[in-house]
Every structure is written in structure tokens, then in C-alpha cells.
Amino acid sequence: MKKKPLTSLALVLTSLGVLSACGSTNDTDSEVNLNHSDGTREDVTIEFMHLWPQGSSADHNRIVNQIIDEFESMHPHVTIELEVLENEQYKNKLQVISSSNQLPDVGMTWPAGFLEPYVNGELFAPLDTILDDGLRDEFVAGTVEAYEIDGNTYALPLELNIAPVFYNKAIFEENDVDVPETYDDFLNVIDRLVDNGVTPIALGNRDRWTGSLWYMYLADRIGGSDALNSAIDRSGEFTDERLIDAADKIQEMVAHDAFVAGYNGLSDQEAKSEFMNNNAAMYLIGSWDLPNFTTNEEVPQDFRENVGFFKFPEVKGGDGDINSWVGGAGVGLFVAENSDVKEEAKEFVSYFIREWGKHSVEDAGVIPGTQVNTDEVDLPDLFIDVLDELNNASNITLFADVQMSASVAETHLNMIQSLFGNDVTPEEFTEAHEQALSDED
Amino acid sequence: MNKIMSDKKIIALYTLPALILLLVLIYVPIVLTGYYGLMEWDGIGPMTFIGLDNYKTLISDSLFWNSAYHSLLLAIFSVLSLIIYLAISLVLASQIKGADVFRKIYLIPMLLSSVAIAQLWMRIYHPSNGVMNRFLTSIGIENPPLWLSDTSLVLFAIFVPILWQYAGFYIIIYYAALRNIPNELVEAARIDGATPFQIAYKIKLPLVSGIIKVTIVLAVIGSLKYFDLIYVMTDGGPNGASEVMASYMYKLAFRTNDFGYGSAIGFFLLLLILLVTYFIRKLTTSREDNVQY
Numbered sequence: 001m002k003k004k005p006l007t008s009l010a011l012v013l014t015s016l017g018v019l020s021a022c023g024s025t026n027d028t029d030s031e032v033n034l035n036h037s038d039g040t041r042e043d044v045t046i047e048f049m050h051l052w053p054q055g056s057s058a059d060h061n062r063i064v065n066q067i068i069d070e071f072e073s074m075h076p077h078v079t080i081e082l083e084v085l086e087n088e089q090y091k092n093k094l095q096v097i098s099s100s101n102q103l104p105d106v107g108m109t110w111p112a113g114f115l116e117p118y119v120n121g122e123l124f125a126p127l128d129t130i131l132d133d134g135l136r137d138e139f140v141a142g143t144v145e146a147y148e149i150d151g152n153t154y155a156l157p158l159e160l161n162i163a164p165v166f167y168n169k170a171i172f173e174e175n176d177v178d179v180p181e182t183y184d185d186f187l188n189v190i191d192r193l194v195d196n197g198v199t200p201i202a203l204g205n206r207d208r209w210t211g212s213l214w215y216m217y218l219a220d221r222i223g224g225s226d227a228l229n230s231a232i233d234r235s236g237e238f239t240d241e242r243l244i245d246a247a248d249k250i251q252e253m254v255a256h257d258a259f260v261a262g263y264n265g266l267s268d269q270e271a272k273s274e275f276m277n278n279n280a281a282m283y284l285i286g287s288w289d290l291p292n293f294t295t296n297e298e299v300p301q302d303f304r305e306n307v308g309f310f311k312f313p314e315v316k317g318g319d320g321d322i323n324s325w326v327g328g329a330g331v332g333l334f335v336a337e338n339s340d341v342k343e344e345a346k347e348f349v350s351y352f353i354r355e356w357g358k359h360s361v362e363d364a365g366v367i368p369g370t371q372v373n374t375d376e377v378d379l380p381d382l383f384i385d386v387l388d389e390l391n392n393a394s395n396i397t398l399f400a401d402v403q404m405s406a407s408v409a410e411t412h413l414n415m416i417q418s419l420f421g422n423d424v425t426p427e428e429f430t431e432a433h434e435q436a437l438s439d440e441d
Numbered sequence: 442m443n444k445i446m447s448d449k450k451i452i453a454l455y456t457l458p459a460l461i462l463l464l465v466l467i468y469v470p471i472v473l474t475g476y477y478g479l480m481e482w483d484g485i486g487p488m489t490f491i492g493l494d495n496y497k498t499l500i501s502d503s504l505f506w507n508s509a510y511h512s513l514l515l516a517i518f519s520v521l522s523l524i525i526y527l528a529i530s531l532v533l534a535s536q537i538k539g540a541d542v543f544r545k546i547y548l549i550p551m552l553l554s555s556v557a558i559a560q561l562w563m564r565i566y567h568p569s570n571g572v573m574n575r576f577l578t579s580i581g582i583e584n585p586p587l588w589l590s591d592t593s594l595v596l597f598a599i600f601v602p603i604l605w606q607y608a609g610f611y612i613i614i615y616y617a618a619l620r621n622i623p624n625e626l627v628e629a630a631r632i633d634g635a636t637p638f639q640i641a642y643k644i645k646l647p648l649v650s651g652i653i654k655v656t657i658v659l660a661v662i663g664s665l666k667y668f669d670l671i672y673v674m675t676d677g678g679p680n681g682a683s684e685v686m687a688s689y690m691y692k693l694a695f696r697t698n699d700f701g702y703g704s705a706i707g708f709f710l711l712l713l714i715l716l717v718t719y720f721i722r723k724l725t726t727s728r729e730d731n732v733q734y
Binding site: 092095098099117118120121123205206207208260261262263264265266270274279406407409410414417418421423 | 483566595681696
């Protein structure tokens with residue numbers, strides 16, 4: 001999912017210039033390393049491309065470099081050659097170099113819909129052999145599957161997120177409302193807040209996937225985890241009564257003024273700042289924002305102490321389970337199919353995944369795809385609570401726009417915006433989805 | 442020096458770098474875009490030749506025509522706004538006090554990057570904290586418009602910064618052209634008893650008509666291929682209400698991975714712009730012949 005839409009244009013515009021300048025910086029490093037090699041094995045270089053530059057993702061970057069240093073000292077004949085790009089640039093470059101078949105040996109990809117064209121083009125190598133070495137058991141159930149196509153796994157996840165409803169405890173207390181457990185309670189909370197002149201929910205629906213989270217939860221609580229999934233994988237239909245009902249409930253929330261004014265024109269970033277400036281009581285977002293609500297020193301401490309979260313409320317009469325979450329794997333590591341150092345690259349990926357799992361939560365606030373033992377890590381309570389919920393999750397439904405192919409996802413996202421903007425009826429909303437999905441077959 | 446410059450080989454050598462850059466960065470991609478437009482291609486896997494199918498889709502694609510309509514509106518507004526810029530330049534060029542300061546003030550938006558302008562105007566339009574709506578609430582309007590999320594408003598809300606961004610550019614061009622008019626002509630007219638309005642309309646305007654034509658072409662082309670502020674401020678939304686041709690093309694190619702169709706739109710856009718430029722040239726040339734000096 002894209003988290004920094006505001007800066008993306010700048011990145012796109014500068015990418016051309018930067019692309020040409022990258023790649024040459026590590027030449028000197030590799031020469032130095034050649035001298036360290038033991039000489040018995042042939043020296044190899046693994047090209048590794050990632051999207052966590054030192055400037056914007058300092059912690060991520062440091063952990064990556066640390067893991068690379070360790071791996072290189074354990075394997076003196078291997079040199080890792082790095083190329084680091086910002087998120088949006090990275091996506092563009094990956095696309096460009098893949099069409100000329102010049103992918104790095106190891107790189108990062110997103111699951112499902114993003115992955116598909118690369119797998120269809122036979123550009124990524126299956127990684128099941130690494131998983132069968134016992135690595136599979138270390139992952140949280142259901143995460144690796146997001147990278148599975150036709151029974152093979154083409155990448156291994158580094159990130160895992162679920163989306164809780166974060167809320168401002170102080171605002172809840174001032175307005176004398178409790179954490180809602182059912183959808184009806186939820187509407188009461190919203191009405192109460194609106195009556196008191198408080199904005200109930202911060203939503204940046206310009207980015208569209210943010211609104212999609214709300215729809216997905218309602219669909220899940222009404223129809224259970226299979227209603228939406230089966231509509232997308234075509235074992236069911238999108239015109240399902242339960243999916244219409246979920247769309248109807250979105251418009252009901254809109255009618256109750258649940259969302260911040262102008263939500264369809266606000267970016268997620270702007271909505272987040274409404275929540276973080278105590279201007280809105282609730283905010284539904286992925287757990288990737290946890291550092292902002294816990295450890296980030298730049299955020300005022302009294303705000304951070306006020307943030308709590310709750311599970312999306314149940315809908316009366318619905319088939320949903322309150323322990324079912326919307327979320328899923330983020331970026332994962334792939335190995336290029338035509339890499340000439342495939343074995344070493346796979347070994348590196350396997351090592352990287354394990355080491356990343358040990359450090360990422362504590363040092364960078366990133367929940368890894370592998371299981372985290374919450375007794376062993378030193379983290380703020382809010383973080384631990386979310387991790388525990390993750391371990392207790394009955395189901396994690398992958399973000400709809402990630403699950404779908406790119407063009408269906410575009411229809412879905414547009415429809416989400418229209419639904420929230422009352423430009424379509426719930427029936428038109430589901431029919432448009434059905435149409436797009438059946439066109440795809 | 443003159444001797445060197447007359448040597449054909451040297452001339453060739455000096456123009457070569459620019460020529461190569463142009464070829465590699467502009468003309469080759471144009472040809473390739475035309476080629477990709479005939480393919481079904483996700484940008485990653487193998488391509489399949491499908492002939493003109495992408496263009497057939499294009500003709501019946503209501504989303505595209507919707508965005509084309511928005512681009513057309515932008516072009517119309519851009520051209521209309523030229524009249525205002527021209528009026529401002531006429532005032533500035535008539536040697537009023539402080540003309541130089543005003544000229545610089547008008548130019549400032551030109552110096553800002555589009556992304557900065559977008560950020561600035563997003564703050565102005567912010568539904569609750571924005572300057573605009575704070576002002577409106579302070580004078581007693583209870584539900585001020587939600588500029589960027591109201592589908593019927595967003596397009597016009599976004600035109601304002603786009604036009605504002607280029608105002609200085611056109612004013613500078615007009616100002617320079619007007620200042621180049623020989624003073625004797627204006628003096629002579631004044632002696633003959635022409636009013637300031639007559640001087641502006643009958644003397645100055647015809648003399649800068651060549652420049653006006655150029656700016657019309659620039660404004661139309663610029664509008665038809667306009668992309669950046671829209672991409673940053675609304676991303677074409679909500680629900681496609683501020684989508685223009687270029688942002689639609691970007692979306693198809695880079696978001697939905699439909700590079701074939703995206704390229705077809707890009708190529709169509711190029712043809713459209715060439716055609717429009719040709720017609721504007723034609724229209725304005727015939728009018729020039731009728732102008733009596």
C-alpha cells in the first residue's frame with residue numbers, strides 16, 4: 001500500500017535523473033571485499049535493490065545494512081551490491097528494468113495483484129525450497145500465502161499489518177462514550193460525538209484505499225470472511241446481498257456525519273494529522289502507524305498516551321467474527337528467475353528473513369511476517385497489544401485493492417470514492433464490481 | 442571566431458549533443474509510444490500485437506472522453522484568462538509607478554515548483570483549517586463548500602491555482618512585447634486625438650498580435666497535456682471529477698498496468714495536440730490578413 005502519496009510526484013519527477021546516477025556507488029566496496037575472500041570459492045556479487053533509503057527510513061536502512069554486513073562476514077566470497085530507491089521510484093524502476101530483463105538478484109515486491117504480472121512473465125524464482133527448510137513454520141499463518149501463485153511462493157514477506165480502529169481516549173472520556181462493541185453502539189457513539197461538535201472519524205479518502213478498509217470491515221462483519229473473498233476469487237458474486245448491505249451501511253455512516261468534512265478530497269496524510277491534532281476521535285489505519293502513536297519522539301507525548309485501539313465492531317445478525325482483521329503482508333523479498341547467483345541469493349533471502357524478524361519490531365517498529373515472541377521484546381503496551389491481537393487473529397483478509405488485479409482494483413477504488421460521496425447507490429456499487437471482475441475472466 | 446562558426450563540421454559538432462539528446466529523449470520515445478499503442482502489454486510480460494484495438498476501446502471509453510472534456514474546459518479557461526493578463530500588461534506597460542514591482546510579484550508563482558504550489562493550495566482549500574473556509578465561516582457562512590471533495594466544484598477549484606501559476610509567465614511575455622512597441626506610434630496617435638482605449642485596441646494590440654497567437658497556442662497545448670497540480674492535489678478524483686487526459690493516461694499505464702492502452706492514449710493526445718495547433722495557426726493567420734495597420 002502506498003503510504004506517502006504527498007511526496008510521490010516529486011519522486012516521479014526526479015526519478016529519471018536519479019535512476020541514471022544509481023548503481024555505481026558500491027564499486028569500491030566490492031573491490032575491498034575481494035581482498036578478504038578466502039580464494040577457495042569463486043567470488044560472487046549479489047545485487048540487492050530495496051526501498052528504504054537512509055533519509056526517510058533510517059531505522060529500516062540501518063537494520064538492512066547490519067544484516068548485510070553479518071551475511072558478508074559469514075560468507076567471505078559473497079559481496080552484496082546495494083541499490084536503494086524511494087518507494088514510488090522503486091516501483092517505476094522495477095517495472096522498467098523488468099521489461100529489459102535486468103532485475104537485481106534480490107529485490108522487494110508487493111503481494112498478490114502487484115506480483116502477478118512478474119510471475120506470469122516468469123521473472124521471479126519460486127522460493128518453496130527455502131520455505132521447506134523449516135522457515136515456513138516461522139511465519140504468521142496466512143502471510144506467505146499472499147505471495148503464492150499456482151501453488152508456488154514467489155516472495156517472502158518482511159512486513160505484516162492489521163488495521164485496528166485507533167481512538168483518542170481523552171475525547172472518548174470527555175464526551176462520555178465507551179468503546180463500541182456492535183455497529184449500533186458505534187452509530188450511537190458517532191451521534192453523540194457529532195452532537196457535541198466533535199468530528200468522529202478522520203478519513204483521507206482521496207487515497208481511496210483508506211475508505212476501502214471501512215467497506216472491507218463491514219463486508220467482513222456482515223458476511224464473514226468468505227463473502228468478499230469469494231466474490232473476488234470468483235467462486236461467488238459481488239452482487240451478493242451481504243455486500244450490498246455493507247455498502248448500504250457505509251452510506252448510513254456518511255448520513256450520520258461520521259467522517260471528517262471533505263474526506264473525499266483529503267489525503268490519508270491530512271486525515272492522520274486531524275487525528276493526531278486531537279481534531280477527530282477515531283482513525284482506522286494499518287498497524288504501520290503504530291510508531292506514531294507510541295515511540296515517535298516527534299509526536300507530543302500526551303497525544304501518544306491517549307491513543308488506544310479497538311476491534312471493528314460486530315454487526316448484529318452478521319456472520320463476522322470480531323477477531324477477523326483486514327490487513328496483510330506488505331513488501332517481501334524475491335529472487336530473480338534469471339539470476340546467475342540464484343543459490344547464494346536464496347541463501348541470503350532466507351538469512352535476511354530470519355534476522356529481520358529478530359530486529360524489525362524493536363528497532364524500526366515494523367511488524368515482520370515471522371512470528372514475534374511478545375515476551376521477549378521491549379515495546380510500548382499499545383504495540384504489544386496489537387501484536388497479541390495478531391497472534392489471536394481468526395482470519396486476516398488481505399487489503400482488497402492488493403488482492404485484486406490492478407485494473408479491477410482501480411474500479412474498486414473509484415467505486416469506493418463514489419460510494420462515500422453518495423454518487424452511486426449500493427446496488428450500482430456492487431454491480432460495477434461484478435462487471436469489472438467478470439470482464440477479467 | 443567567425444571563421445570557426447562557418448565551418449560546417451564545427452557546426453555539426455556543436456549541434457550534435459542537443460540533437461542526440463532530443464532524438465533519444467523525445468523522438469525515439471514518441472515512436473515507441475506509437476508502437477506500444479498497438480500492443481496489449483502489461484509493461485512487464487510479453488507483448489501481443491492487437492492492431493488498432495486500443496484506439497477502438499478509446500473511442501467508446503466514456504472515462505476518457507470525460508477527462509478530455511475537462512482538458513478542453515481547462516484550455517478554454519486558459520485562453521480566456523489571457524485577456525485578463527493582456528489587460529494587466531497594458532496597464533503595466535503604460536509606465537505607471539511601481540510597474541517593475543508588480544511585474545516581479547506576478548512572476549513569483551512561476552518560480553515555485555508545481556508540487557509546492559499544490560501543497561500551498563491544498564492548505565488554502567482545506568475543508569476545516571483552510572484559509573478559504575476559515576474566512577467564509579468567519580463572515581457567517583455555516584457550511585462552506587468542500588472545495589476539493591465536491592464533485593461539482595473540484596474542477597473549477599483546481600483551475601484557479603493552475604491559471605494563477607502561469608499568470609506571471611504570460612504577463613511577462615505581453616509586457617515585453619508591449620514595451621517593444623515604438624513610442625513614436627503611440628505619440629503620433631495621441632497627437633491625433635486617440636483615447637487611451639483606442640491606442641490600446643487599435644495600435645498596441647495589432648502590433649502584438651503575433652505574440653498573442655503564440656500565447657494562445659502555448660495555453661492550449663499546456664492545458665491539453667496538463668498533469669502535475671491535478672496529480673498532486675486530487676489525483677483526478679473524487680470519482681474522476683477532476684481527471685484530465687494526461688492523468689488518465691498515467692493512471693492506466695502505471696496504476697492498472699495497462700501500458701498498451703496507456704500508450705495509445707498518449708499517442709492520441711500527441712495527435713490531438715498537433716491537430717489543434719495546426720487549426721489555431723490556420724485560424725489566426727487568416728485573421729491577421731484582415732487586420733488593417
